[in-house]
Amino acid sequence: MTTKLENLESAVKGVIGERLVQSHLALGELTVVVSAKDYLQVMFDLRDSAATCFEQLIDLCGVDYSTYGDGLWQGERFAVVSHLTSVKHNWRLRVRVFAEDDEFPIVASLVNVWSTANWYEREAFDFFGILFDGHNDLRRILTDYGFIGHPFRKDFPISGYVEMRYDADQKRVVYQPVTIEPRENTPRIIREENYGIKG
Numbered sequence: 001m002t003t004k005l006e007n008l009e010s011a012v013k014g015v016i017g018e019r020l021v022q023s024h025l026a027l028g029e030l031t032v033v034v035s036a037k038d039y040l041q042v043m044f045d046l047r048d049s050a051a052t053c054f055e056q057l058i059d060l061c062g063v064d065y066s067t068y069g070d071g072l073w074q075g076e077r078f079a080v081v082s083h084l085t086s087v088k089h090n091w092r093l094r095v096r097v098f099a100e101d102d103e104f105p106i107v108a109s110l111v112n113v114w115s116t117a118n119w120y121e122r123e124a125f126d127f128f129g130i131l132f133d134g135h136n137d138l139r140r141i142l143t144d145y146g147f148i149g150h151p152f153r154k155d156f157p158i159s160g161y162v163e164m165r166y167d168a169d170q171k172r173v174v175y176q177p178v179t180i181e182p183r184e185n186t187p188r189i190i191r192e193e194n195y196g197i198k199g
Contacts, residue, residue, distance in 0.1 A: 005030065008091045011051045016042055031094040039097040040108035040134075046084060046093070047113055054084035054093060057110060060120035062128035066154045078105040078130055099130060109135035127152035146175065 009030055013020060019042055022033040034042045046054045063079045076098040084093045099105030109132035110117035121132040122141040129150035132138055140147065148161050159178050167174045 004091075008089070008093065011089075011091075012046070012093060015045050015049045015052050029092065029094060031096060033096045033098070036097055036100050036107050040110070040113070043082070043095070043110055043113045046095070052086060052091075052093075053088040054086045054091075056085040056087065057082060057114035057116050057120075058085050058092075059083040060110065060117055060124065062124035062130045062152065064128060064152065064154045076100065077102040078128060080107050080124060080130060082110070104131070105129065106131040106133055108133050109138075111135055126150070129153065 005025065005028065009023065009025065012030065012032060013023065016032065016034065019034055019038040020032060021035055024031045024033075046052045060080060060082045063081055064077060065073045065075065065079060066077045067073075078099040080097050080099070082095045082097075084095065085091070086093075097107050099107055105128070107130065109121055111121065111132075112134065118135070118137070119141060121135050122138060124130045125132065125135075125138050126140045126142055127150055143151065144164075149156055151160070159180055161178065162175045163178050163180075164173050164175055166172070
């Protein structure tokens, strides 16, 4: 007798076919990887096929793998990860696609597949600098319009490049170079003598 997860894996592999780069079962979840060139059509097929029927995109986010595995990562730097739900089959699926160019990360937009992708893709653009080809309103969504860089990239400084403050003389908010000193973010742990020892 097949399990729900085996049924999901079989259906997904049947729909994706030769376009499947990798699949991974872990912790009761299925993750599939597809190439950037196949990404958009695969997502249409996963939505439209009666075998899978993934009607909902419930999340989409960017990932920067540049320091993954203590910097031993050998693949592309940026990925987009989407989480899909099939209400009909009561299934969830994670789909990962890697941007082929680390200097100019770009993947197809899913806005024409699921309208909910709109703000998710804007967030991934804002925080990671990942571009979405075909997105008709790709602009910052959470950082200020004058913000420089992409704050979730692993090479972005923790303190940022500029800081904002209210200037009473100018009666407005002004930007200035960061004035705080970089510091070690290692917590200092102080424990009582005999801590954790029952006595």
